[in-house]
Each structure stands twice: as C-alpha cells, then as structure tokens.
Amino acid sequence: DAGVIQSPRHEVTEMGQEVTLRCKPISGHDYLFWYRQTMMRGLELLIYFNNNVPIDDSGMPEDRFSAKMPNASFSTLKIQPSEPRDSAVYFCASTSKGTANRYEQFFGPGTRLTVL
Amino acid sequence: EDKVVQSPLSLVVHEGDTVTLNCSYEVTNFRSLLWYKQEKKAPTFLFMLTSSGIEKKSGRLSSILDKKELFSILNITATQTGDSAIYLCAAENRDDKIIFGKGTRLHILP
Numbered sequence: 125d126a127g128v129i130q131s132p133r134h135e136v137t138e139m140g141q142e143v144t145l146r147c148k149p150i151s152g153h154d155y156l157f158w159y160r161q162t163m164m165r166g167l168e169l170l171i172y173f174n175n176n177v178p179i180d181d182s183g184m185p186e187d188r189f190s191a192k193m194p195n196a197s198f199s200t201l202k203i204q205p206s207e208p209r210d211s212a213v214y215f216c217a218s219t220s221k222g223t224a225n226r227y228e229q230f231f232g233p234g235t236r237l238t239v240l
Numbered sequence: 241e242d243k244v245v246q247s248p249l250s251l252v253v254h255e256g257d258t259v260t261l262n263c264s265y266e267v268t269n270f271r272s273l274l275w276y277k278q279e280k281k282a283p284t285f286l287f288m289l290t291s292s293g294i295e296k297k298s299g300r301l302s303s304i305l306d307k308k309e310l311f312s313i314l315n316i317t318a319t320q321t322g323d324s325a326i327y328l329c330a331a332e333n334r335d336d337k338i339i340f341g342k343g344t345r346l347h348i349l350p
Contacts, residue, residue: 166342167328180337215282231282
C-alpha cells in the first residue's frame with residue numbers, strides 16, 4: 125500500500141484565494157483525520173470522519189474552513205478565503221478500528237501551506 | 241476543555257544520556273494515551289497505553305501510564321543522534337477524538 129497520500133505537497137498562495145487540500149487514506153481504513161501543525165500551536169485536530177461521515181468538527185477554526193469526504197478513498201479540506209494565519213502544515217491521517225493496531229494512526233506526508 | 245501538556249518543550253543532551261519526557265492530560269472520557277515520534281515529516285506511532293502501571297517497551301524506548309495522576313512518561317536510554325525528533329503525546333477519548341500536546345523537541349548531540 126502506498127500509505128496516506130496528500131496533495132499538493134507545498135502550496136503558496138495569496139491572501140483571499142481558495143485553497144483545496146486533498147487526501148487519499150489507506151484502503152480499508154474507516155477513520156480519517158485532518159490536522160494542522162504550527163510551531164506556536166503544535167498539532168491540532170481539525171475534523172475527523174468515520175465511514176465518510178464527519179464526527180467532530182469542533183477543531184475547525186472558523187467558517188472559512190470546510191471538509192468533505194464524498195467516498196471512502198477521498199477527502200478534501202477547503203479554506204475560502206485563505207488568510208496568512210492559515211499558513212501551516214496540514215496532515216491527513218487514517219486508521220482502522222477493526223485491526224489489532226487500531227490505535228495507530230498513519231499520517232500522510234503533509235501539505236505545507238503558505239498564504240502571503 | 242480537554243488538554244494535553246508536554247514538558248519540557250525542548251531538550252538537548254549528549255549521546256548516551258537517558259532522557260525522560262513528560263505528558264499530563266485532562267481529557268473527558270479518556271480511553272488511551274499515545275506517543276508519536278516526528279522527524280522531518282509526518283508523525284510515526286510509538287506506543288499506545290490504556291492501563292496504569294504496565295510498561296510498554298520497544299528497544300531503548302519505554303513508556304508508562306498513571307491514570308490516577310493523569311500522567312505518562314516516555315524514557316529513552318542510551319540516546320543516539322537518530323533519536324533527535326519531536327516526540328508527541330496524545331490522549332484519545334471514547335468518542336475517538338485525539339488531542340495532541342505541543343511536543344517535546346529532543347536534540348541529541350554527538
């Protein structure tokens with residue numbers, strides 16, 4: 125398995141632009157998590173899905189952020205409009221609660237977002 | 241509000257030293273405590289702890305949980321330069337929500 129796949133790996137955009145981050149979880153995993161990491165705030169959980177259904181989005185900073193999971197193999201995190209304070213590394217992670225290692229989250233390589 | 245606090249924030253030691261990283265948590269409906277290692281890219285899983293007093297061990301790394309004091313430690317003995325990384329502690333609740341601490345940045349000097 126290729127692991128969790130995220131795209132793009134890096135994005136630089138100007139304030140006010142729409143940003144869409146993409147994630148393909150590991151096949152067979154039924155949980156998907158979106159995190160944001162900055163030096164100041166560390167790794168923050170934004171939202172997570174179980175069987176494509178959003179379970180907890182309390183970590184989403186504001187209405188400019190939205191996430192979808194239209195099927196088991198794809199999720200998006202959208203920021204519209206983007207602001208400089210959104211600059212961070214965004215990680216996607218997946219796991220399956222039905223396996224022996226059910227607490228082990230597998231992280232993607234991350235998307236480094238810079239908003240100018 | 242649920243929170244996970246790690247200390248120290250940063251640590252620099254010489255190769256061969258032993259280090260202890262601390263993690264305290266306040267999480268409603270706590271289920272498990274997780275440790276991750278993050279080098280240049282994404283975090284990788286180290287340990288999952290659910291019971292107090294039972295040490296988990298992997299090579300030179302070990303970890304233990306105290307559910308009464310809401311505390312966990314991660315020990316690394318005979319440190320090597322390859323142990324340099326950010327070590328993340330996270331608490332999971334029974335709704336599958338995971339809250340991470342800010343991490344301890346460990347640097348091992350040769």
